[in-house]
Amino acid sequence: MRISRRLVLGAVAAAALATTSITAFAGELPKNVRMVIGSKSTGGDTYQNSAIIADALAEKLGINIKVDAVGSTEGFKALKRDKRGSTIMMFHDQAYLGELYGRKGYDDPFTTYKIGAAVAINPGNSYLVAKDSKYKNMTEIFAAAAAGEKIRVAIQPGGVSEIGFSAMKNAAKVLSPGSEVNLVAVKTGSQSDKNQAMFDDLADVINGSIQANEQFTQLPADDQKAMRFVWVTARAETLDQAPAKGMGDTTRDQLLAYANPKTSVPLTKSENFTFDKEFFLLYNKDMDEGMVKQIDTALAEIFAEGKIQERQKGSFFIPNFLPSDEASVYYMGKRDIYRKIIQDITK
Amino acid sequence: MELFEFLTPLFVLLVMGGTFVGIIFGAIPGLTATMAVAVCLPLTYPLGLENGLALLLGLYVGGISGGLVPAVLLNIPGTPSSITTTFDGYPMSQRGEGERALKIGIFSSLVGGIISLIALYFFAPALADFAIRFSYVEKFLIIIFALSVMAALSTDLLIGIFSGFLGIFISLIDTYDVEYGGNGNTRLMPESLEYWLEGGFSLLPVLIGIFGLAAILHEAEAGVPKGMSMKDLKVSSKNKFSFSIFKDQIVNLVRSSGIGTFVGILPGVGGSAASILSYTYAKTFSKNPENFGKGEPAGIIASESGNNGLTGGALVPLLSLGIPGDSTTALLIGAFTLQGVQVGPLFIGNNPMTWNAMIVAMIIANFAMFFMMFYAIRYIVMIITVPKHILFPIILMMCVVGAYTINYGIIFDVWTLLIFGIFGWLAKHLSLEIAPFIIGFILGHSSEIYFVKSLESFEDLSIFFTKSWIAVVLWVLIIGSIGFSVLLSRKKQDNTANEVAD
Numbered sequence: 041m042r043i044s045r046r047l048v049l050g051a052v053a054a055a056a057l058a059t060t061s062i063t064a065f066a067g068e069l070p071k072n073v074r075m076v077i078g079s080k081s082t083g084g085d086t087y088q089n090s091a092i093i094a095d096a097l098a099e100k101l102g103i104n105i106k107v108d109a110v111g112s113t114e115g116f117k118a119l120k121r122d123k124r125g126s127t128i129m130m131f132h133d134q135a136y137l138g139e140l141y142g143r144k145g146y147d148d149p150f151t152t153y154k155i156g157a158a159v160a161i162n163p164g165n166s167y168l169v170a171k172d173s174k175y176k177n178m179t180e181i182f183a184a185a186a187a188g189e190k191i192r193v194a195i196q197p198g199g200v201s202e203i204g205f206s207a208m209k210n211a212a213k214v215l216s217p218g219s220e221v222n223l224v225a226v227k228t229g230s231q232s233d234k235n236q237a238m239f240d241d242l243a244d245v246i247n248g249s250i251q252a253n254e255q256f257t258q259l260p261a262d263d264q265k266a267m268r269f270v271w272v273t274a275r276a277e278t279l280d281q282a283p284a285k286g287m288g289d290t291t292r293d294q295l296l297a298y299a300n301p302k303t304s305v306p307l308t309k310s311e312n313f314t315f316d317k318e319f320f321l322l323y324n325k326d327m328d329e330g331m332v333k334q335i336d337t338a339l340a341e342i343f344a345e346g347k348i349q350e351r352q353k354g355s356f357f358i359p360n361f362l363p364s365d366e367a368s369v370y371y372m373g374k375r376d377i378y379r380k381i382i383q384d385i386t387k
Numbered sequence: 388m389e390l391f392e393f394l395t396p397l398f399v400l401l402v403m404g405g406t407f408v409g410i411i412f413g414a415i416p417g418l419t420a421t422m423a424v425a426v427c428l429p430l431t432y433p434l435g436l437e438n439g440l441a442l443l444l445g446l447y448v449g450g451i452s453g454g455l456v457p458a459v460l461l462n463i464p465g466t467p468s469s470i471t472t473t474f475d476g477y478p479m480s481q482r483g484e485g486e487r488a489l490k491i492g493i494f495s496s497l498v499g500g501i502i503s504l505i506a507l508y509f510f511a512p513a514l515a516d517f518a519i520r521f522s523y524v525e526k527f528l529i530i531i532f533a534l535s536v537m538a539a540l541s542t543d544l545l546i547g548i549f550s551g552f553l554g555i556f557i558s559l560i561d562t563y564d565v566e567y568g569g570n571g572n573t574r575l576m577p578e579s580l581e582y583w584l585e586g587g588f589s590l591l592p593v594l595i596g597i598f599g600l601a602a603i604l605h606e607a608e609a610g611v612p613k614g615m616s617m618k619d620l621k622v623s624s625k626n627k628f629s630f631s632i633f634k635d636q637i638v639n640l641v642r643s644s645g646i647g648t649f650v651g652i653l654p655g656v657g658g659s660a661a662s663i664l665s666y667t668y669a670k671t672f673s674k675n676p677e678n679f680g681k682g683e684p685a686g687i688i689a690s691e692s693g694n695n696g697l698t699g700g701a702l703v704p705l706l707s708l709g710i711p712g713d714s715t716t717a718l719l720i721g722a723f724t725l726q727g728v729q730v731g732p733l734f735i736g737n738n739p740m741t742w743n744a745m746i747v748a749m750i751i752a753n754f755a756m757f758f759m760m761f762y763a764i765r766y767i768v769m770i771i772t773v774p775k776h777i778l779f780p781i782i783l784m785m786c787v788v789g790a791y792t793i794n795y796g797i798i799f800d801v802w803t804l805l806i807f808g809i810f811g812w813l814a815k816h817l818s819l820e821i822a823p824f825i826i827g828f829i830l831g832h833s834s835e836i837y838f839v840k841s842l843e844s845f846e847d848l849s850i851f852f853t854k855s856w857i858a859v860v861l862w863v864l865i866i867g868s869i870g871f872s873v874l875l876s877r878k879k880q881d882n883t884a885n886e887v888a889d
Contacts, residue, residue: 076795082428083711083720091429091725107429108795113586118796144562144571145585197565226844229566232654232710240522242844252709255731265519265708265732288729355727 067330156321163274171266186216194243409449417789420450475686499692503699515707527837538872554827561587600808647696665693
């Protein structure tokens with residue numbers, strides 16, 4: 041047989057293809073994995089959490105994982121395209137809230153993708169007022185709304201930032217039906233826009249986070265930038281797991297005063313609203329089950345070793361591992377609860 | 388002593404290595420400072436905060452400065468903030484004054500970087516307090532002021548303004564997000580293209596398409612071009628670089644550095660606006676405004692001191708408010724979050740060592756940039772002696788790589804590069820003006836956001852005139868800039884008429 045250059049090239053190509061197929065059949069992740077995230081920022085909690093998980097997973101599995109801050113739209117597109125397991129996604133509750141609020145680019149994540157393991161909770165979602173504001177807490181805010189005062193709340197519409205505002209409207213309706221119209225959304229974008237809305241006196245209350253806004257709460261009252269927490273949406277049980285020293289100069293106990301049950305935002309007459317921002321993985325619908333199991337097993341071992349929890353807590357995340365099948369059931373239930381809340385408010 | 392805790396040989400090595408790699412990223416068309424920081428960000432966690440920042444700040448300063456090399460030698464801005472450097476840098480290069488133009492740019496970059504660093508070190512909290520007085524209204528007026536340069540940069544006033552508006556129009560092709568006052572739907576595109584265009588055209592692929600690819604297409608159309616010979620590069624005593632050129636330019640240098648710093652301080656205005664505004668000012672106050680765009684050193688001084696002034700300025704809101712001032716510092720904040728360090732109004736007071744480390748890293752990076760580039764220039768300038776049939780395919784490849792990687796691997800960005808490359812080539816044949824077009828494209832989107840948000844927030848058109856004294860000052864500048872452009876255009880017409888009559 042004459043060995044031509046074409047034959048050699050063909051043999052090499054076939055071998056490469058066969059190797060790839062073997063990897064896929066074996067149900068193992070490829071050597072290079074891209075973890076897209078639903079945020080374009082590398083300064084936010086999504087990137088921070090993803091970097092922690094990617095580092096640990098890459099080390100455990102002996103593969104390369106690169107976190108790409110592409111944002112939700114491009115992240116979902118990349119995930120839909122790739123069923124080989126070389127693209128996975130890290131996101132949080134926004135994945136289903138985006139769909140519930142009807143945002144473009146969001147599909148039902150439970151039918152469009154495969155829900156992967158849960159990894160962490162950020163207990164930081166919160167609401168703040170200016171330090172010299174006449175409203176000192178949520179009770180005063182609801183009382184003012186009931187008295188007919190307009191309360192302007194700066195949020196980023198269509199997701200995690202809006203869910204707390206929806207809950208506030210719902211609470212106003214529960215406490216004093218009709219007063220919910222006095223809670224008005226000021227639609228803004230990033231955290232800096234929300235802060236600026238407060239500095240410009242365009243908003244009475246802003247959505248923020250413990251991590252991004254805590255330092256502003258330490259400023260003296262005569263500083264234009266000084267703020268005060270009025271509500272932390274996380275469950276008390278979640279916050280309880282945060283380090284006792286809390287964040288910056290605010291201790292965990294001080295933070296607990298802004299969370300349920302000490303700060304009450306009623307969901308019904310007998311129950312308060314809470315919201316934990318939870319991070320989980322998403323996969324292509326047709327990604328090999330073997331790869332899902334491989335990630336689940338690796339994460340279970342990583343969390344069992346206990347080192348990752350230190351790094352997560354150091355960045356004010358609450359470790360929260362759930363394997364993919366449990367996570368899927370859990371988030372579907374959580375989605376249903378918030379769907380009802382959103383529907384009730386918009387009725 | 389506290390200083391020596393972070394000032395280790397590794398720290399210095401990381402700053403200098405970062406600066407070197409940054410210059411290379413900046414100098415290669417298609418690759419940017421932002422990309423350099425993005426690539427190296429994950430490396431910073433094991434390095435620790437101070438050492439990690441040393442690397443990233445070196446990349447930042449090097450990347451911003453390196454952008455002037457292709458701007459001057461190839462008429463392709465290495466980074467978006469060096470667009471205005473091409474206006475005068477390339478004509479100088481064509482006259483055989485490439486080395487001189489580069490040296491002017493490098494020294495201006497150093498001055499811009501150092502002035503902004505002084506502002507950062509001594510006035511960061513005060514400047515941040517001033518920055519938050521700029522609401523949507525003032526930011527809109529700043530953008531309008533920067534847009535007013537479109538007229539000044541036009542060869543033909545009417546066509547220039549038309550080109551600028553075309554740029555604004557194209558910048559609006561995207562999803563009109565609810566947070567910007569929109570309805571959350573796509574606009575200005577057929578339904579079939581929604582999948583590709585819902586995020587709009589990205590700036591960098593548009594830029595390298597219009598400047599890089601279009602330049603290659605023009606050269607290809609002109610025939611098989613040669614590179615310049617070494618003889619062309621020979622420096623005569625007439626066009627030799629001398630520091631005396633800065634004698635009459637001290638005001639320009641300081642003013643442009645100040646503008647760059649100031650624009651950096653304002654989050655959301657965008658890095659490219661720094662050099663555009665500095666250039667506008669320099670032209671407006673120049674004794675020879677008609678020389679701008681034809682190889683006027685003052686134009687390079689304004690542009691380069693302006694864009695390096697941005698480096699210190701953009702760190703002001705980052706370190707005083709926790710808000711990044713430009714796209715690169717938006718990535719830089721990741722170094723803090725990866726280490727779990729809060730950045731906000733108390734950062735400087737709570738982290739004196741990190742703060743000092745950042746300042747020292749920036750000083751080292753600026754001087755390292757100066758010495759690396761200043762003394763390597765005679766070798767860098769040889770790029771233009773490389774035969775074009777070898778140089779252009781390499782540039783094209785780097786442009787494609789850059790376009791593909793800027794948003795972490797989106798193939799439509801490569802198509803954008805191609806579309807705008809062809810558009811840039813066609814535009815020249817249709818006599819459209821590229822400079823106003825690109826300025827309109829860069830600033831169009833922000834102008835819309837701030838205009839709509841101003842109206843939404845204050846519900847009154849008169850707010851643009853009555854919001855604050857800052858708004859009044861900005862109006863004076865806008866009217867001055869437009870009036871000056873009209874006068875310049877008239878003068879040009881009169882000169883042409885006189886020449887025809889003669």
